Amino acid sequence: MAKPNPSSIKSPSLAPKKIALNTIPLSKAQAKAIKTELEQANQAKLDALKNQQEINKISAEEQEKNLFLEAVKNARPLNIDVPFTEKTFPKPVAKQFIRDEKQALRDSLSDDFYPAHELESGEELLYLRTGQSPSILSKLRRGFWVVQAQIDLHGLISDEAREYVAEFLSSCKKRNIRCVRIVHGKGLGSRNREPVLKHKLRNWLIQKDEVIAYAQAKPEDGGSGAVIVLLKA
DSSP states (O other), X not given: OOOOOGGGOOOOOOSOOOOOGGGSOOOHHHHHHXXXXXXXXXXXXXXXXXXXXXXXXXXXXXXXXXXXXXXXTTOOOOOOOOOOOOOOOOOOOOHHHHHHHHHHHHHTOOTTOOOSSOOOOTTSOEEEOTTSOHXXXXXXXXXXXXXXXXXXXXXXXXXXHHHHHHHHHHHHHHTTOOEEEEEOOOSTTSTTSOOHHHXXXXXXXXXXXXXXXXXXXXXXXXXXGXXXXXXXX
């Protein structure tokens, strides 16, 4: 019987065998525990990173603050006395009062009024309130007083013109305006080519107590298409 060759005989390996961990079955509890540990480890890393970022941010802000304080350390406050200003609010607008006032102005002029004291002057508008000196009318016709305000009634119907004149005279009275010009037109564009507003304006002006006198404007100021009115001081 032939003896076996010693070199061909394989001795058993003494190296430890590797065990594949992924082949070891885990229970649900073990898998959950491992997952929790991994999540906690990741969260700890994130928290540490955030804390470091906050520290860096605070350090940067502190550095900027220190730089600012260093830059203004020699600054001195200005001694400026700021006066106290009480806040004011606009007064409430009495809309009903305004409407009533406008209505009163409209009612103050009537188309049914017929003057009894107008001077006879043909087509020329000429008026002097009773008790006033005739020299006033002479000065008015010569242009003694400077015209301070004026309105133009062209394009307005009778009712619109009446309201416009009433508001204009009221405004002039409040502003202490004495001499005004009212352009009424010559009636060339009217149906019968008659100055309708001219005759109505004559009646309206006489009804206003603030009107002392009026006279036809000079040719360079409108002539027969305008009237110069003198108001009480």
